[in-house]
Amino acid sequence: MAKKLSVTPRKQALQARSRETVDVILEATARILVKEGYDRTSTNKIARAAGVSIGSLYQYFPGKEALVAAVITKHTDELLELIAGTALRVAQLPLAVATRELVRVMIEAHAIAPKLHRVLTEQTPRVGRLAYMEKIDDEAIRLVRAYLEMHRDELCVEDLDLASFMAVTTVEALTHAAVLRQPELLAQPHFVDEVTTMVLRYLSLPDGKPRKRARLSA
Amino acid sequence: MAKKLSVTPRKQALQARSRETVDVILEATARILVKEGYDRTSTNKIARAAGVSIGSLYQYFPGKEALVAAVITKHTDELLELIAGTALRVAQLPLAVATRELVRVMIEAHAIAPKLHRVLTEQTPRVGRLAYMEKIDDEAIRLVRAYLEMHRDELCVEDLDLASFMAVTTVEALTHAAVLRQPELLAQPHFVDEVTTMVLRYLSLPDGKPRKRARLSA
Amino acid sequence: MAKKLSVTPRKQALQARSRETVDVILEATARILVKEGYDRTSTNKIARAAGVSIGSLYQYFPGKEALVAAVITKHTDELLELIAGTALRVAQLPLAVATRELVRVMIEAHAIAPKLHRVLTEQTPRVGRLAYMEKIDDEAIRLVRAYLEMHRDELCVEDLDLASFMAVTTVEALTHAAVLRQPELLAQPHFVDEVTTMVLRYLSLPDGKPRKRARLSA
Amino acid sequence: MAKKLSVTPRKQALQARSRETVDVILEATARILVKEGYDRTSTNKIARAAGVSIGSLYQYFPGKEALVAAVITKHTDELLELIAGTALRVAQLPLAVATRELVRVMIEAHAIAPKLHRVLTEQTPRVGRLAYMEKIDDEAIRLVRAYLEMHRDELCVEDLDLASFMAVTTVEALTHAAVLRQPELLAQPHFVDEVTTMVLRYLSLPDGKPRKRARLSA
DNA sequence: GATGAATGAGTCTTCATTCAT
DNA sequence: GATGAATGAAGACTCATTCAT
Numbered sequence: 001m002a003k004k005l006s007v008t009p010r011k012q013a014l015q016a017r018s019r020e021t022v023d024v025i026l027e028a029t030a031r032i033l034v035k036e037g038y039d040r041t042s043t044n045k046i047a048r049a050a051g052v053s054i055g056s057l058y059q060y061f062p063g064k065e066a067l068v069a070a071v072i073t074k075h076t077d078e079l080l081e082l083i084a085g086t087a088l089r090v091a092q093l094p095l096a097v098a099t100r101e102l103v104r105v106m107i108e109a110h111a112i113a114p115k116l117h118r119v120l121t122e123q124t125p126r127v128g129r130l131a132y133m134e135k136i137d138d139e140a141i142r143l144v145r146a147y148l149e150m151h152r153d154e155l156c157v158e159d160l161d162l163a164s165f166m167a168v169t170t171v172e173a174l175t176h177a178a179v180l181r182q183p184e185l186l187a188q189p190h191f192v193d194e195v196t197t198m199v200l201r202y203l204s205l206p207d208g209k210p211r212k213r214a215r216l217s218a
Numbered sequence: 219m220a221k222k223l224s225v226t227p228r229k230q231a232l233q234a235r236s237r238e239t240v241d242v243i244l245e246a247t248a249r250i251l252v253k254e255g256y257d258r259t260s261t262n263k264i265a266r267a268a269g270v271s272i273g274s275l276y277q278y279f280p281g282k283e284a285l286v287a288a289v290i291t292k293h294t295d296e297l298l299e300l301i302a303g304t305a306l307r308v309a310q311l312p313l314a315v316a317t318r319e320l321v322r323v324m325i326e327a328h329a330i331a332p333k334l335h336r337v338l339t340e341q342t343p344r345v346g347r348l349a350y351m352e353k354i355d356d357e358a359i360r361l362v363r364a365y366l367e368m369h370r371d372e373l374c375v376e377d378l379d380l381a382s383f384m385a386v387t388t389v390e391a392l393t394h395a396a397v398l399r400q401p402e403l404l405a406q407p408h409f410v411d412e413v414t415t416m417v418l419r420y421l422s423l424p425d426g427k428p429r430k431r432a433r434l435s436a
Numbered sequence: 437m438a439k440k441l442s443v444t445p446r447k448q449a450l451q452a453r454s455r456e457t458v459d460v461i462l463e464a465t466a467r468i469l470v471k472e473g474y475d476r477t478s479t480n481k482i483a484r485a486a487g488v489s490i491g492s493l494y495q496y497f498p499g500k501e502a503l504v505a506a507v508i509t510k511h512t513d514e515l516l517e518l519i520a521g522t523a524l525r526v527a528q529l530p531l532a533v534a535t536r537e538l539v540r541v542m543i544e545a546h547a548i549a550p551k552l553h554r555v556l557t558e559q560t561p562r563v564g565r566l567a568y569m570e571k572i573d574d575e576a577i578r579l580v581r582a583y584l585e586m587h588r589d590e591l592c593v594e595d596l597d598l599a600s601f602m603a604v605t606t607v608e609a610l611t612h613a614a615v616l617r618q619p620e621l622l623a624q625p626h627f628v629d630e631v632t633t634m635v636l637r638y639l640s641l642p643d644g645k646p647r648k649r650a651r652l653s654a
Numbered sequence: 655m656a657k658k659l660s661v662t663p664r665k666q667a668l669q670a671r672s673r674e675t676v677d678v679i680l681e682a683t684a685r686i687l688v689k690e691g692y693d694r695t696s697t698n699k700i701a702r703a704a705g706v707s708i709g710s711l712y713q714y715f716p717g718k719e720a721l722v723a724a725v726i727t728k729h730t731d732e733l734l735e736l737i738a739g740t741a742l743r744v745a746q747l748p749l750a751v752a753t754r755e756l757v758r759v760m761i762e763a764h765a766i767a768p769k770l771h772r773v774l775t776e777q778t779p780r781v782g783r784l785a786y787m788e789k790i791d792d793e794a795i796r797l798v799r800a801y802l803e804m805h806r807d808e809l810c811v812e813d814l815d816l817a818s819f820m821a822v823t824t825v826e827a828l829t830h831a832a833v834l835r836q837p838e839l840l841a842q843p844h845f846v847d848e849v850t851t852m853v854l855r856y857l858s859l860p861d862g863k864p865r866k867r868a869r870l871s872a
Numbered sequence: 873g874a875t876g877a878a879t880g881a882g883t884c885t886t887c888a889t890t891c892a893t
Numbered sequence: 894g895a896t897g898a899a900t901g902a903a904g905a906c907t908c909a910t911t912c913a914t
Contacts, residue, residue, distance in 0.1 A: 017893090017898065039257075039343050042883060053900045058885065123343045125257060134399070165400065166392060166416060173391025174384060181352070182383065198384060201419035236873095260908055271875045272910085281909070453877065453914090475693075475779050478904055489879045494906060561693060561777045570835070601836065602828060602852060609827025610820060617788070618819065634820060637855035696887055707896045708889085717888070 007069045010060050022060050024050045026074060029067045034115045038123035043067070068124060072132050075116065079109050079136055087143040095154040095204055098147065100196045106171050107192060110179045118180060133172065140168045148203070156205045167199050174198070240278050243268045244292060247285045252333045256341035261285070290338060290350045297327050297354055305361040313372040313422055316365060318414045324389050325413070328397045329404060336398060351390065358386045366421075374423045385417050392416070443505045446496050458496050460486045462510060465503045470551045474559035479503070504560060508568050511552065515545050515572055523579040531590040531640055534583065536632045542607050543628060546615045554616060569608065576604045584639070592641045603635050610634070676714055679704045680728060683721045688769045692777035697721070726774060726786045733763050733790055741797040749808040749858050752801060754850045760825050761849075764833045765840060772834060787826070794822045802857070810859045821853050828852070 009022075028050035032041050043064050047054040061067045086105040090098035110117060120132050145164040148155060157163040174195050178185040185191045246268035250259045261282050265272040279285050304323040308316035328335060338350050363382040366373060375381040392413050396403040403409045445458075464486035468477045479500050483490040497503045522541040526534035546553060556568045581600040584591060593599040610631050614621040621627045682704035686695045697718050701708040715721050740759040744752035764771060774786050799818040802809060811817040828849050832839040839845045 021898080037343060043885085044883075054885085055887085055900050056898070059898075063884070125255065125341045137395075162403075162412065165395070166412060169391055169395045170388050170416065173387055173395075177355075177383070177387045177391075185380075194380065194384060198388065198416070198420045202416045206424070261910080262908065265876095273875050273912085274873080276910070277873075457877080473779060479906080480904070490906080491879050491908080492877070495877075499905070559779045561691065573831075598839075598848065601831070602848060605827055605831045606824050606852065609823055609831075613791075613819070613823045613827075621816075630816065630820060634824065634852070634856045638852045642860070697889080698887065701897095709891085709896050710894080712889070713894075 007066050008062075009066060009070060010058075010062055018060070021052060021056060025052060025057055025060065025067070026070055028052075029071050030075075030113075030116055033068070033071065033119045033124075038068070038119060038125070041068075068120075071116075072120060072124070075113065075120070076132060076136055078112070080139055082109050083136070083140055084143060087147060091147060091150065095151055096196075096200060098151075099200050099203070100192065102144075103171055103175075103196045103199065104192050107175050107178070107186060107195075110175045111186060114179050114183075121176070121180075133176075137168055137172055140172070141165055144168055154205060155203055157203055163203060167203060170199060170202075171195055236278070239270060239274065243270060243275055243278060243285070244289055246270075247289050248293075248331075248334055251286070251289065251337050251342075256286070256337060256343070259286075286342060289334075290342075293331065293334060293338070294350060294354055296330070298357055300327050301354070301358055302361060305365060309365060309368065313369050314414075314418060316369075317418050317421070318410065320362075321389055321393075321414045321417065322410050325393050325396070325404060325410060328393045332397050332401075339394070339398075351394075355386055355390055358390070359383055362386055372423060373421055375421055381421060385421060388417060388420075389413060443502050444498075445502060445506060446494075446498055454496070457488060457492060461488060461493055461496065461503070462506055464488075465507050466511075466549075466552055469504065469507065469555050469560075474504070474555060474561070477504075507552075508556060508560070511549065511556070512568060512572055514548070516575055518545050519572070519576055520579060523583060527583060527586065531587050532632075532636060534587075535636050535639070536628065538580075539607055539611075539632045539635065540628050543611050543614075543622060543631075546611045547622060550615050550619075557612070557616075569612075573604055573608055576608070577601055580604055590641060591639055593639055599639060603639060606635060606638075607631055672714070675706060675710065679706060679711055679714060679721070680725055682706075683725050684729075684767075684770055687722070687725065687773050687778075692722070692773060692779070695722075722778060725770075726778075729767065729770060729774070730786060730790055732766070734793055736763050737790070737794055738797060741801060745801060745804065749805050750850075750854060752805075753854050753857070754846065756798075757825055757829075757849045757853065758846050761829050761832070761840060761846060764829045768833050768837075775830070775834075787830075791822055791826055794826070795819055798822055808859060809857055811857055817857060821857060824853060824856075825849060 025046065028046050029041070032045050032049050036045065041064065043057055044054055046067060047057045050057070057067075061070065082105060083102075086102055090101045093101070124132065141164045144167055145160050148157075148160050148164060152160075155163070178191065243264065246264050247259070250263050250267050254263065259282070261275060262272055264285060265275045268275070275285075279288065300323060301320075304320055308319050311319070342350070359382045362385055363378050366375075366378050366382055370378075373381070396409065461482065464482050465477070468482050468485050472481065477500065479493055480490055482503060483493045486493070493503075497506065518541060519538075522538055526537045529537070560568065577600045580603055581596050584593075584596050584600055588596075591599070614627065679700065682700050683695070686699050686703050690699065695718070697711060698708055700721060701711045704711070711721075715724065736759060737756075740756055744755050747755070778786070795818045798821055799814050802811075802814050802818055806814075809817070832845065
């Protein structure tokens with residue numbers, strides 16, 4: 001019953017001309033996705049928008065899902081790079097500074113291609129294993145966890161897996177909701193402070209007190 | 219040619235038999251949605267699953283989107299009722315208690331129909347989606363804001379609009395992420411504490427200190 | 437990879453209107469098959485020729501192969517009935533008479549729809565388990581074997597499975613070749629004699645000698 | 655728009671390298687034909703299997719049908735050579751011996767490439783098919799007729815055209831049916847006897863004396 | 873009201889074939 | 894000559910929706 005299985009590109013596009021065609025197709029895919037939404041996106045529309053024959057499109061991608069998957073991967077890779085770079089950069093900085101910087105970058109990242117982000121987020125069914133933000137979140141959680149590990153003495157949390165999940169999910173959600181529902185918030189630089197505060201209070205020791213947080217006891 | 223925009227049921231189904239038919243159809247819709255996913259859901263399948271002719275189905279709903287919208291509304295109403303009830307119940311309780319209770323209910327709410335929740339969340343395009351969590355969140359924000367207004371002296375935040383947005387979004391996101399990606403977390407009662415902590419630290423005054431958090435002024 | 441699995445009709449066409457539609461479609465299928473050949477036959481052409489929408493066609497048949505299969509079954513059933521009827525009729529008659537009659541009917545059968553026969557025979561890939569003539573041949577072999585069993589004393593052959601396979605295959609092939617390559621032969625009543633002779637000499641005892649033919653020994 | 659009719663190779667491939675390329679292509683064609691069946695055979699697949707670019711393939715053959723036609727011709731030529739050689743060899747031998755030998759060779763011939771034979775026989779449409787067994791049969795009939803002419807005194811038949819048609823068709827059909835439907839028969843050497851008997855009884859005088867059919871005795 | 877047969881625009885996809893490099 | 898990227902006509906098939914009964 002299941003129609004399409006493959007989500008991976010068909011051939012590697014070795015020649016210059018091929019490479020170009022693939023790029024043109026992916027750009028058109030993103031454009032149509034944004035303009036029409038996932039459901040109304042069709043391989044024919046994409047081909048037309050790309051100024052490429054439908055045959056060429058199918059030479060490189062086995063179908064619609066593969067196209068979308070490629071767009072996702074491309075976009076995702078950019079974001080991941082941005083996040084990973086920042087994580088590396090702040091690795092040695094104290095929690096408060098590092099958190100703020102990561103929050104800032106996260107918000108910035110969401111502003112790169114907000115419309116595409118919205119479509120990918122709201123309309124695109126899960127494709128392949130993990131989709132879109134999920135993959136990014138997983139990687140972000142990994143990076144944050146590594147950071148927390150190195151800065152344990154600044155924390156009041158004990159379960160680092162849980163803490164990194166909580167922190168990343170929260171930042172992601174707040175940023176995401178702001179982008180989609182309160183775009184004006186993004187303009188206010190104040191928003192960064194607010195999100196940072198939320199996470200920092202959750203993670204960090206109450207000012208200067210080196211005691212661990214007791215979880216359930218008084 | 220022009221797509222149908224109407225998303226409202228066709229007749230109010232005043233009579234008892236009609237009401238029943240509508241229910242049967244909506245249940246079938248939810249079932250197919252869960253079983254097949256949004257894309258593979260078709261009006262014909264729904265009609266068959268409901269044991270109703272396709273013609274009858276169209277007598278009550280103008281199309282697929284209206285069906286999904288109705289399912290969303292139904293589900294949404296249940297959740298809203300739950301949340302509004304809780305909000306009412308905790309209105310007079312102190313911040314810490316009220317927050318914990320609302321978090322608990324929120325998590326509970328997400329566990330009601332997790333598969334349907336997933337489909338509605340991950341696969342269902344805009345039209346319906348708009349009405350889904352967004353509507354709930356908006357209402358939740360309204361309720362939380364009202365509560366915060368009444369408990370201002372317990373807070374360190376000043377902008378209640380922002381604070382309620384932050385709080386609700388965070389709880390929603392953590393709960394949501396837990397349901398979809400870490401279902402085992404939900405089992406641990408500990409998770410409620412964790413989410414509560416996150417929100418509470420953000421909102422409340424540092425223990426016993428009656429000073430407000432200054433946001434813009436000194 | 438395999439595209440279509442089902443070769444069986446989709447629904448049973450209970451109402452009068454449905455039944456009619458199915459018939460119209462099958463007739464159109466046969467017509468197009470004859471006119472265009474198997475490869476150039478398409479579901480769209482069939483639908484057009486039947487004066488039916490492509491959607492209706494797919495309501496009853498899952499695809500091209502199922503259509504052809506249905507045509508084959510229909511045609512095949514007619515032939516089988518003819519052959520089975522004859523077999524029954526000649527069951528008590530002596531070998532020489534019975535053989536002649538069966539050969540005559542076989543030739544007659546091939547003349548029913550020679551063009552369709554040709555297409556089905558020459559161009560139609562094996563569909564489903566057994567296809568077209570194969571099924572008929574199998575049944576014919578069964579019937580002939582039953583006859584031979586009852587008339588063992590007239591035979592010089594011992595292995596009835598083999599003998600019926602040889603006899604049926606030979607008659608089928610000669611008739612078939614005549615239809616396709618020497619149609620004028622069919623006109624000559626003489627042809628029946630010739631085919632009958634071929635089979636009879638193979639099967640029957642040399643005139644009046646009641647001894648069995650020894651197969652491998654002297 | 656107009657379909658290509660040409661079925662002849664494009665250039666005579668005079669040079670050694672060309673000849674080699676042509677061979678590689680034809681072998682690939684046969685391989686794909688066997689592996690995928692006629693319908694799923696495509697020029698692109700053939701080119702890939704042959705390790706040749708699609709462009710090169712079209713330099714030697716005007717299209718798919720020409721490729722198949724060439725494979726048929728090649729295969730056919732081998733068979734024809736085999737048959738013609740045998741006919742020549744047995745030309746002076748008595749009917750019983752010659753018949754047996756020809757039947758043996760015919761069966762042997764069918765065993766050379768049974769899978770290719772099956773595809774060519776069952777799935778390959780007219781254009782190629784015409785050239786396939788039909789051409790062989792025609793030639794075989796010619797050869798058999800010539801033989802019969804020379805051995806008229808051993809025959810009980812008068813119409814040699816008819817007799818050779820009958821004989822060849824019968825042998826061909828029995829062999830063919832055995833290959834495709836009762837492959838185990840081919841193993842039994844006995845099968846040669848059986849087919850020989852069938853034809854011999856049809857053709858030959860009842861052992862010169864009052865109708866008696868001797869099969870294996872001198 | 874209920875029914876379900878009929879519709880057909882629109883999708884995906886393949887593949888023989890061409891042609892610029 | 895060789896290459897393989899590009900082409901696009903054509904075919905299979907789905908499904909939201911209508912409408913005669």
